[in-house]
Amino acid sequence: MYSLTDLNNFSACDFEAIRESGEVTRQSLTSDVLATIMIPEGWTVIPECRGEFGGLFPVQCRFSPVDNPAVVVCLCSPGELSGTWLLLLASPDGSVLRPLMSGEQLEPLLTAQWLARVASLCRFGCTPRTVASLLDEEVVA
Template sequence: MNNNNALNLSVLTAMHPCEFEEWRERGENDRHILTSAVAQLLHVPAGWMVNGEYRGEFGGFFPVQLRYTPPGEAFSLCVCSPGDVSGEWLIVLISADGDCVREVLRLTPFDPQRISGLIAAAAQACLLEHSAAGMAEYLAEGEYA
């Protein structure tokens, strides 16, 4: 795949893990394009921050990693693409202190509606002031459409 192909939903859902890795290997600019394409398909709740990894800021484990963080920054939801580490999309909750790291959703193919639903559920659950572990438990048990 080259940069001239539009990275729309149908392209992203059809990509294999090795294709995500190829995008990463082409460098920071192409990784930025790929990460931005994913981010544009996901909804961000009001007041939340989104940070994408373009170099190795978050460890460099995934070709795409977006961190969605609520006000107060008690945790982040990390949206991670397929690649060498996993053949599936992973959404992982990481507490601000790093004591809680938990997978809350795993899916194939890319499904922005389900991922956005999970982020929206987290935004609503933030009002209940769960601990990071409690939030992870709540999100891991949910169904998002």
């Protein structure tokens, strides 16, 4: 079992090594990452365990509101493709892809805040393009 401290001390190579060590180890790593994230009520999460999403990242979790599955937020770990954690707003067809945050460490609180922000927009039935547009227009005081 990996703690948040462990996860934040891993390099991209460490994540790749865990992925290469097998499906069970990868699932355990993904479960430990998910245990740190508060998911909005009415949302589901689908973790990649066997390359379902292309296998681009050692950890990739897709969060989506149950009643609006057209909006997807992807959490991706460091690995061969990126040396940082990524949180991305996406549409299932790939027509929308907007970075929400990127960082050297997994930030569970900030991730949960982004998920809550997107969830609040999804309550109005927004499309991924509308969510991206509204986030671009957001003014932070």
